[in-house]
Amino acid sequence: MNSASRRAVFVDRDGTVNEEIDYLCEPDQVRLIPGAAEAISRLRKSGWLVVVITNQSAIARGFLSEDTLSAIHQRLGILLAELGTRVDGIYYCPHHPTEGMAPYRLDCECRKPKPGMILRAARDLNIDIVKSIVIGDRLLDMETASRVGARRILVKTGYGAGESVNLNAQAAPEYIADDLLDASNWILAADGEN
Ligand SMILES: [Mg+2]
Numbered sequence: 001m002n003s004a005s006r007r008a009v010f011v012d013r014d015g016t017v018n019e020e021i022d023y024l025c026e027p028d029q030v031r032l033i034p035g036a037a038e039a040i041s042r043l044r045k046s047g048w049l050v051v052v053i054t055n056q057s058a059i060a061r062g063f064l065s066e067d068t069l070s071a072i073h074q075r076l077g078i079l080l081a082e083l084g085t086r087v088d089g090i091y092y093c094p095h096h097p098t099e100g101m102a103p104y105r106l107d108c109e110c111r112k113p114k115p116g117m118i119l120r121a122a123r124d125l126n127i128d129i130v131k132s133i134v135i136g137d138r139l140l141d142m143e144t145a146s147r148v149g150a151r152r153i154l155v156k157t158g159y160g161a162g163e164s165v166n167l168n169a170q171a172a173p174e175y176i177a178d179d180l181l182d183a184s185n186w187i188l189a190a191d192g193e194n
Contacts, residue, residue: 008088008127009043009187010118010150012136013054015158016180018076020137023058025068027075033157035181037083043184044085046191049125052090053117053134053144059094060104066094089125091117113143118150135183139163139171146171153183 014020017040019031040050058064073090080086093110110116122129134145137158145152154160154173157180166172177183 005128005131006049006126007047008049008051008121008125008132009184010051010053010121010132010134010145011040011087011180012134012138012141012158013052013076013090015137015160016135016141016155017052020158023061023063024072025058025064027068027071030072030075030079032076032079032083033179035179037080037085039180039184040080040087041083041085042188044088046188048187049088049127051121051125051127052087053112053121054090054092055112056092056094057096057099057111060096060100060106062100069094089121091121093117113140113147115144115148118144118148133187135177135180136160137163139165142171142173153177153186155179155183 011017014024017033017036019033021029043050056069059066077086093108094104095106095108095111097107099105118129121127130149133151133153134141135153135155137155137160142152142154152173153175154165155177175186177186
């Protein structure tokens with residue numbers, strides 16, 4: 001496979017990889033969702049890049065510094081490493097269009113549902129977006145994928161069970177998974193059919 005055709009699974013962070021809590025602001029609050037590390041491991045072993053894309057407006061709102069966010073992501077990396085895996089990148093948006101102060105109070109291009117994080121990761125890692133899949137617990141994640149023609153899977157962890165899905169919507173998920181592990185099984189089963 002040449003480097004320009006790499007496929008990625010873009011995973012939302014909170015409610016998809018780690019348990020959703022309102023404004024996760026401390027490294028020791030990070031808890032992996034059961035099966036998430038196994039899902040990431042299996043996808044990577046099958047040649048998928050796994051890239052986290054996460055809105056972190058807690059930074060704009062002043063609840064969280066970028067240093068603490070970095071410590072949170074280090075903690076996430078340690079928990080994944082303990083289970084034998086890692087992600088290929090973490091992209092976050094620290095902005096909010098109307099809350100907080102400069103430089104974070106910004107109508108940016110990266111806050112989901114805008115696709116800036118996907119576009120940046122695609123440039124950095126030579127990802128073919130149309131062959132890639134976004135997995136998240138919010139319709140917002142599905143909308144983000146739809147804007148750049150990526151495939152999409154909604155997980156029922158986090159806020160996912162409470163989202164009212166319109167399967168006729170343009171940004172409807174292709175599959176609704178119980179969790180990230182179920183999503184990865186679905187992806188790898190579909191790979192096996194091709
Ligand atoms: Mg989420």
